[in-house]
Amino acid sequence: MDAATLFSVLQGGLVLGALYALMATGLSLVWTTLGIFNFAHGAFIALGAYIAWQFSSADAWNLPLLPAILLTSAVMFAVGALMHFLLVKPFERRADVVLISVITTLAASAILENGLLLIWGPRSKQIPPLGEGEVVLGQISLSTSEVILLVLVLAILLGIGLFLRYARPGRIMRAVSQNREAAELLGLNVPLYFAIAFGLSAVTAGLAGVFVGTIRFMNPAMGSEPLMKALIVVIFGGVARFSSPIYAAFIIGLLEAFSIYVVGLYWAPAVLFFTMIVVLLIKPEGLFGKHQRTL
Amino acid sequence: MSDPVLHVKNLSGGYDPVQIFQEIDLILHQGESAGIFGPNGHGKTTFLKTLSGLIDPWSGTIRFHGDLMNREGERGSRKWRNFNYDAVTRRRMDPKKVAWAGLIHVQQGNLMFPELTVDETLSISSEAARGRDGWTPEQVRDLFPRVAERRGHKIRFLSGGERQMVSVAAGLLSAPRLLILDEPTLGLSPKIRQELCDAILKVRKTGMPIILIDQDVGFLEQIIDTLYLFDHGRISGRMTREEMPDHDGLMALLFGEHH
Numbered sequence A: 001m002d003a004a005t006l007f008s009v010l011q012g013g014l015v016l017g018a019l020y021a022l023m024a025t026g027l028s029l030v031w032t033t034l035g036i037f038n039f040a041h042g043a044f045i046a047l048g049a050y051i052a053w054q055f056s057s058a059d060a061w062n063l064p065l066l067p068a069i070l071l072t073s074a075v076m077f078a079v080g081a082l083m084h085f086l087l088v089k090p091f092e093r094r095a096d097v098v099l100i101s102v103i104t105t106l107a108a109s110a111i112l113e114n115g116l117l118l119i120w121g122p123r124s125k126q127i128p129p130l131g132e133g134e135v136v137l138g139q140i141s142l143s144t145s146e147v148i149l150l151v152l153v154l155a156i157l158l159g160i161g162l163f164l165r166y167a168r169p170g171r172i173m174r175a176v177s178q179n180r181e182a183a184e185l186l187g188l189n190v191p192l193y194f195a196i197a198f199g200l201s202a203v204t205a206g207l208a209g210v211f212v213g214t215i216r217f218m219n220p221a222m223g224s225e226p227l228m229k230a231l232i233v234v235i236f237g238g239v240a241r242f243s244s245p246i247y248a249a250f251i252i253g254l255l256e257a258f259s260i261y262v263v264g265l266y267w268a269p270a271v272l273f274f275t276m277i278v279v280l281l282i283k284p285e286g287l288f289g290k291h292q293r294t295l
Numbered sequence B: 001m002s003d004p005v006l007h008v009k010n011l012s013g014g015y016d017p018v019q020i021f022q023e024i025d026l027i028l029h030q031g032e033s034a035g036i037f038g039p040n041g042h043g044k045t046t047f048l049k050t051l052s053g054l055i056d057p058w059s060g061t062i063r064f065h066g067d068l069m070n071r072e073g074e075r076g077s078r079k080w081r082n083f084n085y086d087a088v089t090r091r092r093m094d095p096k097k098v099a100w101a102g103l104i105h106v107q108q109g110n111l112m113f114p115e116l117t118v119d120e121t122l123s124i125s126s127e128a129a130r131g132r133d134g135w136t137p138e139q140v141r142d143l144f145p146r147v148a149e150r151r152g153h154k155i156r157f158l159s160g161g162e163r164q165m166v167s168v169a170a171g172l173l174s175a176p177r178l179l180i181l182d183e184p185t186l187g188l189s190p191k192i193r194q195e196l197c198d199a200i201l202k203v204r205k206t207g208m209p210i211i212l213i214d215q216d217v218g219f220l221e222q223i224i225d226t227l228y229l230f231d232h233g234r235i236s237g238r239m240t241r242e243e244m245p246d247h248d249g250l251m252a253l254l255f256g257e258h259h
């Protein structure tokens, strides 16, 4: 493997890792706060991509990319909060809420994906790239849009991390996720923070969809494979901290890129699953996991 | 005369479908404190959880400073076991409104927020008070110097006693007008237990109304004006502090002479 190939594989792995990190963070945000697994997360990814396309495409409303992304985030936040009230809230006092929400979120996922097909049709679409040309560093040249993507994702993740750590609502979200009853007894508005967590998770999914849409063709089912990967990342990394799925995402992304290079596209998933099984055999709560699930 | 601090009338409740306590009457006047004494597993904690709205009451009323805390009337029957009543019925009580009114419940064996630091927990509690007058962080730090020393530590790493102190401190910061303490001294070593008891006594001396559950008659005597005996989900007796017998006397009242 020469240096140029190494760098291109490395870059591919980092981009994959960044996308997985964004998806897995959203997934684990809902898992740690509400204790449910959101199977509509993949559909949120596709929804975000289509909404951003609607705002930004020359064939639609033709807004510049940045306002389009901001508007998409706002819409996704509202969608996420609404989904919480429709899919989870009515069942939250039942003992079997985990199982019921599997069903409701799966149903929502099917409805959303088919809704996308109805509204935007089956023709493949693409969002304009984040940047053009190449960044040249000495002997290596990197595609500008992928560099921007990496920087944006890292900034978003850092922003969410700082929000959870230092901002007042973020701190309260962590408290709510760790002990719901104690939070209620202090007078904290627990349902509101659940809705915020769901909304924030939908925003990260939507942004992941936008970024995927800038580098690949979009279709209504585009979220299902990333959802699978995000799930692997969450299981692989554990959810002990906000940052554990992020590390795991980059490990998986790089592993995927290198195994595609070494064993080919066909066998790469097998390598991933094999690695995951080995990790889980040795450390069942995930690579960076502890046994409790909190934010 | 002003409204009583807490007026519970004919309250029944439990964990659906199992009823745990029934027809409880309790009244707490301004400036008073009450204790609840009863055997393990007879529903004291369940009763307190109902007072603070964590679980919905089945029937009866809870008035706090004259304001009704729950929706009046019997809860509807839940005949069809497979029907999701929660989707179509409103909750009969909202714990956050109870807390905003100033009825603060410090739970039994509360783990609080294991991954938050002491300081983060305490600042969340003062924010939750939403500007109502409560204890200031300085006052709480003076009351629990041991907690103040460990401000940067995660709650997960505190001892049981320190954790209990953080729970009480959080309660004080969220501006209570009535403090409900559910077995705060359970399972603590004698030294730290004494510290906590002294602190609670200091809180009581500021005139804070307290409802205290404890198994230690000596400690109850220092805090309360009225003692309720709690037996099989009912109030089986009520006495003033002066009328209170010692521990053996209370056990005899609850179980008969030869328990």
Ligand SMILES: Nc1ncnc2c1ncn2[C@@H]1O[C@H](COP(=O)(O)OP(=O)(O)OP(=O)(O)O)[C@@H](O)[C@H]1O
Residues within 6 Å of the ligand: B015, B020, B038, B039, B040, B041, B042, B043, B044, B045, B046, B047, B108, B183
């Ligand atoms: N979440 C729950 N769901 C169903 N039943 C419960 C639940 N929690 C407690 N119980 C039952 O309710 C009954 C009363 O328990 P509770 O904790 O209120 O008693 P207690 O008087 O506070 O006891 P202790 O002195 O040990 O704290 C017990 O029989 C218990 O098994």
Ligand SMILES: [Mg+2]
Residues within 6 Å of the ligand: B044, B045, B046, B108, B182, B183
């Ligand atoms: Mg109890």
